[in-house]
Amino acid sequence: MPDRQRADARRNYARILAVAEEEVATHGAGASLEQIARVAGMGSATVRRHFPTRRTLLEAVSHQRVESLCARANEFAGEGDSRVALLSWLDDVLAYCVTARGLTAALSYDGAEPGSVHESTCSAMMEKAGDPLLRRAVREGVVAEGVTVADLIALIVGIVLATEHHPDPAARAERLFRLAVAGLSPQPRT
The missing domain is CATH 1.10.10 (Arc Repressor Mutant, subunit A)
Structure with a gap:
Protein backbone atom coordinates (compact mmCIF):
# COMPACT_ATOMS: atom_id res chain seq x y z
CA MET A 1 0.00 0.00 0.00
CA THR A 53 -8.81 -10.19 -6.36
CA ARG A 54 -9.11 -12.95 -3.82
CA ARG A 55 -5.44 -13.78 -4.52
CA THR A 56 -4.28 -10.27 -3.54
CA LEU A 57 -6.24 -10.56 -0.31
CA LEU A 58 -4.84 -14.03 0.48
CA GLU A 59 -1.31 -12.89 -0.28
CA ALA A 60 -1.69 -9.90 2.03
CA VAL A 61 -3.07 -12.13 4.79
CA SER A 62 -0.25 -14.64 4.29
CA HIS A 63 2.57 -12.15 3.83
CA GLN A 64 3.76 -12.15 7.46
CA ARG A 65 3.73 -15.97 7.60
CA VAL A 66 5.67 -16.14 4.35
CA GLU A 67 8.22 -13.66 5.69
CA SER A 68 8.68 -15.95 8.71
CA LEU A 69 9.25 -18.94 6.42
CA CYS A 70 11.78 -16.94 4.42
CA ALA A 71 13.62 -16.05 7.61
CA ARG A 72 13.65 -19.74 8.57
CA ALA A 73 15.26 -20.56 5.20
CA ASN A 74 18.05 -18.13 6.05
CA GLU A 75 18.50 -19.77 9.45
CA PHE A 76 18.75 -23.24 7.88
CA ALA A 77 21.31 -22.02 5.32
CA GLY A 78 24.01 -22.31 7.99
CA GLU A 79 23.29 -25.97 8.80
CA GLY A 80 26.06 -28.46 8.04
CA ASP A 81 24.00 -31.05 6.14
CA SER A 82 22.42 -29.46 3.07
CA ARG A 83 19.74 -32.16 2.69
CA VAL A 84 18.72 -31.83 6.34
CA ALA A 85 18.65 -28.05 5.99
CA LEU A 86 16.43 -28.18 2.90
CA LEU A 87 14.08 -30.80 4.34
CA SER A 88 13.86 -28.97 7.67
CA TRP A 89 12.78 -25.82 5.87
CA LEU A 90 10.28 -27.76 3.75
CA ASP A 91 8.93 -29.36 6.95
CA ASP A 92 8.30 -25.84 8.27
CA VAL A 93 6.59 -24.85 5.01
CA LEU A 94 4.40 -27.96 5.18
CA ALA A 95 3.51 -27.34 8.84
CA TYR A 96 2.61 -23.70 8.16
CA CYS A 97 0.50 -24.66 5.15
CA VAL A 98 -1.41 -27.30 7.13
CA THR A 99 -2.19 -24.92 10.00
CA ALA A 100 -2.47 -21.58 8.18
CA ARG A 101 -5.68 -21.85 6.25
CA GLY A 102 -5.47 -19.95 3.01
CA LEU A 103 -1.67 -20.09 2.73
CA THR A 104 -1.78 -22.87 0.15
CA ALA A 105 -4.02 -20.73 -2.03
CA ALA A 106 -1.58 -17.83 -1.70
CA LEU A 107 1.30 -20.12 -2.72
CA SER A 108 -0.46 -21.77 -5.65
CA TYR A 109 -0.17 -20.61 -9.22
CA ASP A 110 -3.76 -21.44 -10.09
CA GLY A 111 -5.60 -18.59 -11.75
CA ALA A 112 -2.50 -16.47 -12.26
CA GLU A 113 -2.26 -14.21 -15.24
CA PRO A 114 -0.32 -15.85 -18.06
CA GLY A 115 3.09 -14.43 -18.79
CA SER A 116 3.74 -12.90 -15.40
CA VAL A 117 7.23 -13.56 -14.10
CA HIS A 118 6.06 -14.71 -10.70
CA GLU A 119 2.36 -15.43 -10.65
CA SER A 120 2.31 -15.21 -6.86
CA THR A 121 4.23 -12.74 -4.73
CA CYS A 122 4.25 -15.22 -1.85
CA SER A 123 5.60 -17.95 -4.12
CA ALA A 124 8.25 -15.59 -5.49
CA MET A 125 9.39 -14.81 -1.94
CA MET A 126 9.50 -18.50 -1.06
CA GLU A 127 11.42 -19.38 -4.22
CA LYS A 128 14.01 -16.71 -3.52
CA ALA A 129 14.40 -17.84 0.09
CA GLY A 130 14.55 -21.56 -0.66
CA ASP A 131 16.77 -21.33 -3.73
CA PRO A 132 20.10 -21.16 -1.84
CA LEU A 133 19.13 -24.23 0.20
CA LEU A 134 18.16 -26.15 -2.91
CA ARG A 135 21.19 -25.07 -4.96
CA ARG A 136 23.52 -26.18 -2.18
CA ALA A 137 21.77 -29.55 -1.88
CA VAL A 138 21.98 -30.07 -5.65
CA ARG A 139 25.63 -29.00 -5.71
CA GLU A 140 26.41 -31.53 -2.96
CA GLY A 141 24.56 -34.27 -4.86
CA VAL A 142 21.86 -34.94 -2.26
CA VAL A 143 19.00 -33.62 -4.42
CA ALA A 144 18.57 -34.38 -8.11
CA GLU A 145 19.43 -31.71 -10.65
CA GLY A 146 16.48 -30.06 -12.30
CA VAL A 147 14.37 -29.86 -9.13
CA THR A 148 13.14 -26.33 -8.46
CA VAL A 149 11.77 -24.65 -5.37
CA ALA A 150 8.57 -24.09 -7.38
CA ASP A 151 8.35 -27.89 -7.82
CA LEU A 152 8.74 -28.43 -4.09
CA ILE A 153 6.18 -25.75 -3.19
CA ALA A 154 3.72 -27.22 -5.72
CA LEU A 155 4.25 -30.65 -4.16
CA ILE A 156 3.53 -29.26 -0.69
CA VAL A 157 0.47 -27.33 -1.91
CA GLY A 158 -0.88 -30.50 -3.54
CA ILE A 159 -0.31 -32.58 -0.43
CA VAL A 160 -1.94 -30.00 1.83
CA LEU A 161 -4.96 -29.65 -0.45
CA ALA A 162 -5.30 -33.45 -0.68
CA THR A 163 -5.24 -33.88 3.10
CA GLU A 164 -7.15 -30.84 4.36
CA HIS A 165 -10.30 -32.88 5.12
CA HIS A 166 -8.48 -35.84 6.67
CA PRO A 167 -9.20 -36.40 10.40
CA ASP A 168 -5.53 -35.66 11.14
CA PRO A 169 -4.37 -33.49 8.23
CA ALA A 170 -0.95 -32.72 9.74
CA ALA A 171 -0.03 -36.39 10.23
CA ARG A 172 -1.37 -37.39 6.81
CA ALA A 173 0.42 -34.50 5.06
CA GLU A 174 3.67 -35.36 6.85
CA ARG A 175 3.37 -39.02 5.82
CA LEU A 176 2.72 -38.14 2.18
CA PHE A 177 5.57 -35.64 2.14
CA ARG A 178 7.97 -38.24 3.59
CA LEU A 179 6.77 -40.72 0.96
CA ALA A 180 7.41 -38.16 -1.79
CA VAL A 181 10.89 -37.43 -0.43
CA ALA A 182 11.81 -41.12 -0.07
CA GLY A 183 10.24 -42.15 -3.35
CA LEU A 184 8.36 -45.37 -4.04
CA SER A 185 11.41 -47.64 -4.16
CA PRO A 186 12.06 -49.74 -1.09
CA GLN A 187 14.92 -48.55 1.05
CA PRO A 188 17.98 -50.81 1.16
CA ARG A 189 18.13 -52.95 4.28
CA THR A 190 21.19 -52.61 6.42
Whole structure:
Protein backbone atom coordinates (compact mmCIF):
# COMPACT_ATOMS: atom_id res chain seq x y z
CA MET A 1 0.00 0.00 0.00
CA PRO A 2 1.55 3.32 -1.00
CA ASP A 3 2.51 5.74 1.76
CA ARG A 4 0.81 8.52 -0.20
CA GLN A 5 -2.64 7.18 0.58
CA ARG A 6 -4.89 9.23 2.78
CA ALA A 7 -4.99 8.35 6.45
CA ASP A 8 -8.56 7.00 6.19
CA ALA A 9 -7.55 4.73 3.28
CA ARG A 10 -4.64 3.37 5.33
CA ARG A 11 -6.98 2.75 8.27
CA ASN A 12 -9.49 0.99 6.00
CA TYR A 13 -6.71 -1.19 4.56
CA ALA A 14 -5.50 -2.15 8.04
CA ARG A 15 -9.07 -2.85 9.24
CA ILE A 16 -9.88 -5.00 6.19
CA LEU A 17 -6.63 -6.93 6.57
CA ALA A 18 -7.25 -7.60 10.28
CA VAL A 19 -10.79 -8.85 9.59
CA ALA A 20 -9.59 -10.87 6.59
CA GLU A 21 -6.95 -12.60 8.74
CA GLU A 22 -9.67 -13.71 11.17
CA GLU A 23 -12.06 -14.80 8.41
CA VAL A 24 -9.38 -16.74 6.51
CA ALA A 25 -8.25 -18.41 9.74
CA THR A 26 -11.85 -19.50 10.33
CA HIS A 27 -13.06 -20.24 6.78
CA GLY A 28 -9.89 -20.76 4.77
CA ALA A 29 -9.22 -19.43 1.28
CA GLY A 30 -12.93 -19.39 0.49
CA ALA A 31 -13.67 -16.71 3.09
CA SER A 32 -16.41 -14.45 1.79
CA LEU A 33 -15.28 -11.00 0.67
CA GLU A 34 -18.78 -9.73 1.41
CA GLN A 35 -18.56 -11.09 4.98
CA ILE A 36 -15.16 -9.45 5.40
CA ALA A 37 -16.67 -6.14 4.25
CA ARG A 38 -19.63 -6.50 6.65
CA VAL A 39 -17.45 -7.33 9.66
CA ALA A 40 -15.02 -4.51 8.76
CA GLY A 41 -18.00 -2.13 8.62
CA MET A 42 -17.53 -1.01 5.03
CA GLY A 43 -18.86 -1.71 1.58
CA SER A 44 -17.60 -4.54 -0.60
CA ALA A 45 -16.45 -1.95 -3.16
CA THR A 46 -14.01 -0.58 -0.58
CA VAL A 47 -12.66 -4.08 0.06
CA ARG A 48 -12.29 -4.68 -3.67
CA ARG A 49 -10.58 -1.33 -4.15
CA HIS A 50 -7.85 -2.41 -1.72
CA PHE A 51 -7.87 -6.08 -2.76
CA PRO A 52 -9.11 -6.38 -6.35
CA THR A 53 -8.81 -10.19 -6.36
CA ARG A 54 -9.11 -12.95 -3.82
CA ARG A 55 -5.44 -13.78 -4.52
CA THR A 56 -4.28 -10.27 -3.54
CA LEU A 57 -6.24 -10.56 -0.31
CA LEU A 58 -4.84 -14.03 0.48
CA GLU A 59 -1.31 -12.89 -0.28
CA ALA A 60 -1.69 -9.90 2.03
CA VAL A 61 -3.07 -12.13 4.79
CA SER A 62 -0.25 -14.64 4.29
CA HIS A 63 2.57 -12.15 3.83
CA GLN A 64 3.76 -12.15 7.46
CA ARG A 65 3.73 -15.97 7.60
CA VAL A 66 5.67 -16.14 4.35
CA GLU A 67 8.22 -13.66 5.69
CA SER A 68 8.68 -15.95 8.71
CA LEU A 69 9.25 -18.94 6.42
CA CYS A 70 11.78 -16.94 4.42
CA ALA A 71 13.62 -16.05 7.61
CA ARG A 72 13.65 -19.74 8.57
CA ALA A 73 15.26 -20.56 5.20
CA ASN A 74 18.05 -18.13 6.05
CA GLU A 75 18.50 -19.77 9.45
CA PHE A 76 18.75 -23.24 7.88
CA ALA A 77 21.31 -22.02 5.32
CA GLY A 78 24.01 -22.31 7.99
CA GLU A 79 23.29 -25.97 8.80
CA GLY A 80 26.06 -28.46 8.04
CA ASP A 81 24.00 -31.05 6.14
CA SER A 82 22.42 -29.46 3.07
CA ARG A 83 19.74 -32.16 2.69
CA VAL A 84 18.72 -31.83 6.34
CA ALA A 85 18.65 -28.05 5.99
CA LEU A 86 16.43 -28.18 2.90
CA LEU A 87 14.08 -30.80 4.34
CA SER A 88 13.86 -28.97 7.67
CA TRP A 89 12.78 -25.82 5.87
CA LEU A 90 10.28 -27.76 3.75
CA ASP A 91 8.93 -29.36 6.95
CA ASP A 92 8.30 -25.84 8.27
CA VAL A 93 6.59 -24.85 5.01
CA LEU A 94 4.40 -27.96 5.18
CA ALA A 95 3.51 -27.34 8.84
CA TYR A 96 2.61 -23.70 8.16
CA CYS A 97 0.50 -24.66 5.15
CA VAL A 98 -1.41 -27.30 7.13
CA THR A 99 -2.19 -24.92 10.00
CA ALA A 100 -2.47 -21.58 8.18
CA ARG A 101 -5.68 -21.85 6.25
CA GLY A 102 -5.47 -19.95 3.01
CA LEU A 103 -1.67 -20.09 2.73
CA THR A 104 -1.78 -22.87 0.15
CA ALA A 105 -4.02 -20.73 -2.03
CA ALA A 106 -1.58 -17.83 -1.70
CA LEU A 107 1.30 -20.12 -2.72
CA SER A 108 -0.46 -21.77 -5.65
CA TYR A 109 -0.17 -20.61 -9.22
CA ASP A 110 -3.76 -21.44 -10.09
CA GLY A 111 -5.60 -18.59 -11.75
CA ALA A 112 -2.50 -16.47 -12.26
CA GLU A 113 -2.26 -14.21 -15.24
CA PRO A 114 -0.32 -15.85 -18.06
CA GLY A 115 3.09 -14.43 -18.79
CA SER A 116 3.74 -12.90 -15.40
CA VAL A 117 7.23 -13.56 -14.10
CA HIS A 118 6.06 -14.71 -10.70
CA GLU A 119 2.36 -15.43 -10.65
CA SER A 120 2.31 -15.21 -6.86
CA THR A 121 4.23 -12.74 -4.73
CA CYS A 122 4.25 -15.22 -1.85
CA SER A 123 5.60 -17.95 -4.12
CA ALA A 124 8.25 -15.59 -5.49
CA MET A 125 9.39 -14.81 -1.94
CA MET A 126 9.50 -18.50 -1.06
CA GLU A 127 11.42 -19.38 -4.22
CA LYS A 128 14.01 -16.71 -3.52
CA ALA A 129 14.40 -17.84 0.09
CA GLY A 130 14.55 -21.56 -0.66
CA ASP A 131 16.77 -21.33 -3.73
CA PRO A 132 20.10 -21.16 -1.84
CA LEU A 133 19.13 -24.23 0.20
CA LEU A 134 18.16 -26.15 -2.91
CA ARG A 135 21.19 -25.07 -4.96
CA ARG A 136 23.52 -26.18 -2.18
CA ALA A 137 21.77 -29.55 -1.88
CA VAL A 138 21.98 -30.07 -5.65
CA ARG A 139 25.63 -29.00 -5.71
CA GLU A 140 26.41 -31.53 -2.96
CA GLY A 141 24.56 -34.27 -4.86
CA VAL A 142 21.86 -34.94 -2.26
CA VAL A 143 19.00 -33.62 -4.42
CA ALA A 144 18.57 -34.38 -8.11
CA GLU A 145 19.43 -31.71 -10.65
CA GLY A 146 16.48 -30.06 -12.30
CA VAL A 147 14.37 -29.86 -9.13
CA THR A 148 13.14 -26.33 -8.46
CA VAL A 149 11.77 -24.65 -5.37
CA ALA A 150 8.57 -24.09 -7.38
CA ASP A 151 8.35 -27.89 -7.82
CA LEU A 152 8.74 -28.43 -4.09
CA ILE A 153 6.18 -25.75 -3.19
CA ALA A 154 3.72 -27.22 -5.72
CA LEU A 155 4.25 -30.65 -4.16
CA ILE A 156 3.53 -29.26 -0.69
CA VAL A 157 0.47 -27.33 -1.91
CA GLY A 158 -0.88 -30.50 -3.54
CA ILE A 159 -0.31 -32.58 -0.43
CA VAL A 160 -1.94 -30.00 1.83
CA LEU A 161 -4.96 -29.65 -0.45
CA ALA A 162 -5.30 -33.45 -0.68
CA THR A 163 -5.24 -33.88 3.10
CA GLU A 164 -7.15 -30.84 4.36
CA HIS A 165 -10.30 -32.88 5.12
CA HIS A 166 -8.48 -35.84 6.67
CA PRO A 167 -9.20 -36.40 10.40
CA ASP A 168 -5.53 -35.66 11.14
CA PRO A 169 -4.37 -33.49 8.23
CA ALA A 170 -0.95 -32.72 9.74
CA ALA A 171 -0.03 -36.39 10.23
CA ARG A 172 -1.37 -37.39 6.81
CA ALA A 173 0.42 -34.50 5.06
CA GLU A 174 3.67 -35.36 6.85
CA ARG A 175 3.37 -39.02 5.82
CA LEU A 176 2.72 -38.14 2.18
CA PHE A 177 5.57 -35.64 2.14
CA ARG A 178 7.97 -38.24 3.59
CA LEU A 179 6.77 -40.72 0.96
CA ALA A 180 7.41 -38.16 -1.79
CA VAL A 181 10.89 -37.43 -0.43
CA ALA A 182 11.81 -41.12 -0.07
CA GLY A 183 10.24 -42.15 -3.35
CA LEU A 184 8.36 -45.37 -4.04
CA SER A 185 11.41 -47.64 -4.16
CA PRO A 186 12.06 -49.74 -1.09
CA GLN A 187 14.92 -48.55 1.05
CA PRO A 188 17.98 -50.81 1.16
CA ARG A 189 18.13 -52.95 4.28
CA THR A 190 21.19 -52.61 6.42
